[in-house]
Amino acid sequence: MKGRFYVVGGAVRDALLGLPASDRDWVVVGSTPEELVAAGFRPVGRDFPVFLHPETGEEVALARTERKSAPGYHGFSFHADPSVTLEEDLRRRDLTINAIARAEDGSLVDPWGGQRDIQARVFRHVSEAFVEDPVRLLRLARLAARFTDFTVAPETEALLERLVADGEVDALVPERVWQELSRGLMEARPSRMIELLRRCGALARLMPELDRLWGVPQPPEHHPEVDTGAHMLLVLDMAARLQAPLAVRWACLTHDLGKGQTPAELLPRHIGHEVRSATLARAAGERWRVPNPCRELAEVVAREHGNVHRSGEFGAAAVVRLLERCDAFRRPQRFAELLLACECDARGRTGFEDSPYPQRARLTELFEAARGVDTAAVAAAAAERGAKGPQIAAAIQLARADAVGARL
Template identity: 45%
Template sequence: MIESTLAFTPDSFTQGLSIYCVGGAVRDALLQLPHGDKDWVVVGATPEQMTARGFIAVGGDFPVFLHPKTKQEFALARTERKTAKGYQGFTFYTGTDVTLAEDLKRRDFTINAMASDTQGVIYDPYHGLDDLRLKIFRHVGDAFSEDPVRLLRLGRFLTRFTDFTVAPETMQLCRDMVTSGEVDALVAERVWKEISRALMQTKPSRFFDILQEIGALERVIPFLCWTETLSQQLDHAALLGFDLSQRYALLGLAAADSEAMAKHLRVAREQGDYARYLQVALQQLNHISEISLVWEFPLSPVLAEAVVDFVEIMDGIRKSDRLLALIQVSLLVVGVPLGHEREQESMWFWEEIVQRLKSVPAGEIAKQQAGNVTLIKKMVREAREQVLQMP
């Protein structure tokens, strides 16, 4: 089979080398999907030959080289041998006798174990094309079980390829990796990297579904309480284009201990803040709804006071984008159909509140009161409440 979009013309640096495009770029081209950076494998070359051609050595554990002009990465064909638990417990062999098929054999799934030469001819020793047509993730070999990151990658692939399934024998191998304790070798940074990528895919719920199905969820993401409600909320958030912080906030809301989960996963500060503030937002918005179900200007003095309380607690004047983003998440949580007239009216209401509160000249008030902090706070607060009581 030939895939013309993968054909390429060797340049003066690569002429004479046995070079193949491998992995995800081949898969995506065959699926007629956009493919970004390509992964290149060089068969039958030595590190010395690569550097003599001008390639720049950058690999640590195994030889990887940057093209002198394009800066694309070229890796020497290699085999792997497991020496310890975890995804770093491998030794590599990159001799000139390593074949393309041997290099492809170390890859995770058959659909990722295909290669293309300069003419676009597809090499498929493990029948990845058949599985691509069947829309199945199937492991290439038993060595799959030696790298626990592959459990996370499987979950992430499922969030992107939403109509793909997992081969029964691959599911069993995944369960065996959990039972054997191999999954416990995963480190927090890599887990969070894969979670954050999965959350931003089309159907993020599939990542957590597969981990739960193989018994890995509570080992990989302790404190998370995975429910059908959260599953639906995450997929709805993806449909609506929520950003990573908004989507992670939903996870935090479903955690038995949000702070502990964030610490365990070592999430970025922004995502941790969103999760923490979402809980506050839901409590405050519920309180405001108890005061009045009619949100329109001018606000009553009692409602204006409650709204200013909420915005200040959320640090919403300084962090207005976060405030509005979390209000949008809150509306999703309480079941307001986003895109519905009610949601649009609610967001307009809060955007107007933010603009009005920002219009209060806190700096000018501070200057006028010559450093009297107590009086400054009182006057700024009164001005904020008053601006919300205007038509």
């Protein structure tokens, strides 16, 4: 076939940065859908012509241009035919560092200065069309969390603010927000994603309960960073440092949301913020259709993190009640994630980054002691004594407390 094939996007960018190879996306110039199908490519695109390579399974798209036709990231019409040039296709991309193409002979086509911006470690938009797609704001925030030595060009930051002011961010659908947000949370410095979203005003539209944390004080003897928003960013980056899974990172993001609603007369102590935080975490999870494991962990972390921090003062009975509230006996893996989130919270404070967190090891050990109780035997013995329902549950709770007390 007569079309010319180029690798484009992230694979070219990452190779120039010396990073491991990522999935390759291809664009073909000077061809038609009919020619690709005749060559064995399988069509999969619904909105514009995308095909799967018959041997590698990699995506191949016809070079195309696009025009804004409605609000949101779905509001585009596309034009693809053999007359569309590679430069025109690259011009519709978001950032210069993603608008570099590599020909089959290895030569680079870089009409928009992507290599220059890679050297300078700058995120820069390709054209004013950047403001037509609100997903680009989310993607840039995610890339900021991944490429921690890059900065955003001032003129690009101004376009981010325009995206918010024009209401394009409000047209984002929950699934796409979560897709980009979850990927950003798993990067090396997720705090940079949140900071960028806040700076351009997008955070106030997407998660106003999170945006409200900035400027809210905390007791300086416990939080040298004082500001609740600053604390949350430290907690989030600690989760990345400890290589926490996604559910833990989402819980770290939402664990203190209730502090943004603390009445002025209760500042800076935030009495009762845990219940408010759990309610707000649940609402945020529902709004963005966060997967259930992430939602459920976030709620229990928000509700119980203060008790976990104070658990060194608990006796055996109080420890067992904490384990039961956390549903640890039915959900041991989630309980382990809860303890990891609490360690991130404790160490996500200025000057405490390398401090030990004995509560995690202690509660893990006490949980194992309580879990070792033969509850079936305890229940059978209680039933023989005539116990029923709540009395049997109380006998099991007492046996677990005895096991925890023996370990203490």
